[in-house]
Amino acid sequence: MNRNSTAIAAKLVFLGLTLGITGPLFASGPRLVVLTPENRTSDPRYDYVGAIINGIVLYDLSTAGSVEIVDRSALDAALRERELSLSALAANPSKLSEGIVGADYILTGEYVLLGGDLRLTLKLVDTATTRVITFADAGNTENTVHGLVEGIVERLTGRRPKLQEEGKSRSILKLRDETPGTIALFSPLIDAKILLDGNFIGYTTGDRRLPFVIDNVEPGTHELSTDLGRDFGVVKTPEIVFAPWKETVLVPAGKRVTVTDKSSHFNEQLYHLQYPFSKTQTFVLDASGQAKAEYSFDFQDRSGNKKKGRIQVDIHSGSITANFQLDDERKQVDLLFSQDQEGRAEIDLGLIVYTITAESLSGKVRITVDARRTDIEQGMHRQNE
Numbered sequence: 001m002n003r004n005s006t007a008i009a010a011k012l013v014f015l016g017l018t019l020g021i022t023g024p025l026f027a028s029g030p031r032l033v034v035l036t037p038e039n040r041t042s043d044p045r046y047d048y049v050g051a052i053i054n055g056i057v058l059y060d061l062s063t064a065g066s067v068e069i070v071d072r073s074a075l076d077a078a079l080r081e082r083e084l085s086l087s088a089l090a091a092n093p094s095k096l097s098e099g100i101v102g103a104d105y106i107l108t109g110e111y112v113l114l115g116g117d118l119r120l121t122l123k124l125v126d127t128a129t130t131r132v133i134t135f136a137d138a139g140n141t142e143n144t145v146h147g148l149v150e151g152i153v154e155r156l157t158g159r160r161p162k163l164q165e166e167g168k169s170r171s172i173l174k175l176r177d178e179t180p181g182t183i184a185l186f187s188p189l190i191d192a193k194i195l196l197d198g199n200f201i202g203y204t205t206g207d208r209r210l211p212f213v214i215d216n217v218e219p220g221t222h223e224l225s226t227d228l229g230r231d232f233g234v235v236k237t238p239e240i241v242f243a244p245w246k247e248t249v250l251v252p253a254g255k256r257v258t259v260t261d262k263s264s265h266f267n268e269q270l271y272h273l274q275y276p277f278s279k280t281q282t283f284v285l286d287a288s289g290q291a292k293a294e295y296s297f298d299f300q301d302r303s304g305n306k307k308k309g310r311i312q313v314d315i316h317s318g319s320i321t322a323n324f325q326l327d328d329e330r331k332q333v334d335l336l337f338s339q340d341q342e343g344r345a346e347i348d349l350g351l352i353v354y355t356i357t358a359e360s361l362s363g364k365v366r367i368t369v370d371a372r373r374t375d376i377e378q379g380m381h382r383q384n385e
């Protein structure tokens with residue numbers, strides 16, 4: 001499947017437009033929209049280099065973490081209503097005052113060919129202040145791009161990731177001529193559509209041990225995704241967003257890359273998210289007929305706020321005193337049980353509803369404590385249908 005440079009550019013530009021699905025409702029870091037660098041060389045044969053650079057930048061940002069990549073297509077659609085465009089705003093930041101673009105920064109750039117090297121310039125535009133910060137370097141390898149992205153991430157987050165590869169960096173100019181690679185996709189889904197860079201290429205086998213093999217994949221960054229309809233995919237947390245699974249895959253020249261599809265039924269994922277804590281434990285009472293237990297857990301609510309839960313249980317023969325806590329809110333319950341009668345109580349602390357049961361088992365006491373979130377429920381992925 002040897003494609004020409006136009007196909008390479010088209011595929012990688014599509015990746016630049018679609019990576020990130022949609023911007024999360026609550027950002028984990030600065031929100032950044034990435035535009036493909038422009039070819040300032042007079043020779044259009046090097047247009048493909050911009051798409052390759054764009055793919056490397058997107059891959060680096062997604063693996064570095066702490067930066068949220070915003071869906072460009074969604075922003076473009078909103079800006080078209082105001083007769084604006086991201087490219088125009090990046091070229092003339094003063095127009096940013098005409099309306100928010102839904103991102104904290106726009107990353108744009110350009111490159112020129114200087115002999116055997118490229119002079120690459122990436123520009124970080126602050127959409128709030130219209131300030132432009134420039135990052136530039138000359139070279140012809142992937143490390144040239146990696147180094148600039150390291151500086152950009154450090155500028156945005158204060159932390160410099162390690163993206164450059166010592167002694168292993170490939171030439172960007174020769175990337176299109178390298179030996180194709182292979183992707184082996186393992187998926188639990190049966191007959192789900194497989195998309196590579198947005199193009200349909202087949203259906204999943206449904207066998208976790210038998211991969212779907214994609215041959216003749218051009219070296220570089222690709223987006224791989226599966227789609228089995230409205231009930232399967234991945235749940236993005238903490239905001240609880242439902243989407244098909246997709247992953248950015250870096251395919252080395254002539255190598256095989258193994259990828260595992262993380263899709264499952266949404267209700268299965270919702271169940272695990274709905275119960276941040278569940279514990280069953282059997283106790284042998286001490287000489288005084290008592291036992292104690294204490295549990296703690298934490299989770300993030302849908303706004304990304306950390307919540308802490310705590311349970312303290314004093315166990316006696318035939319009775320339990322339990323204290324339940326969620327952040328600063330506390331409630332106590334006294335529970336009676338016997339050999340013939342299970343004790344059960346439910347404690348509502350708003351975002352969490354605790355349930356405790358106790359039963360007597362031949363001189364032992366078995367308790368079960370669950371913490372159920374009230375902001376998550378089965379089937380919520382279909383609520384907006």
